[in-house]
Amino acid sequence: MKKIILGIIIGAVLTISLQYAWNYYQYLTYKDDANLFEIAKYDLENKLKGARVLDVVIGPNSKATVNYVYDKLYDVDITYEKDGKIKKITAQYGISKGTWIVPNNTDFEILDNKAKMIYEKTKDKI
Secondary structure, eight states: OHHHHHHHHHHHHHHHHHHHHHHHHHHHHHHHHHHHHHHHHHHHHHHSTTOEEEEEEEESSOOOOOSSOOSEEEEEEEEEEETTEEEEEEEEEEEETTEEEOOOHHHHHHHHHHOEEEEEOOOOOO
8 A cells, every 4th residue: 555655656746847847848948939929019119109019929930131140030020009000010039149139219110100001090070
């Protein structure tokens, strides 16, 4: 009876340890991608005044040409609302030696002017 209980305890501890190790490995593998959602949202809302991010979609392995050296480059599709208009832009975010490279204010202004308009809110006339 003691051997059975000891076997159950050892099996449970081993299972929990392996589960924790696997989750930690997955976290290390995808932590950059997971952080990029928040980085893109924060970045756009603080660089384009009056903008509110609605959706962020990340496309890995961008083929865009940029003027900096990077380890990974992402195409980030951002849908946002500004001045009653819902627009969509694609910005390039890079990571180099653990440091994020993000678009500057001018890049966001240019992207905003060229943005694809999805919807424009109309005011109801009463």
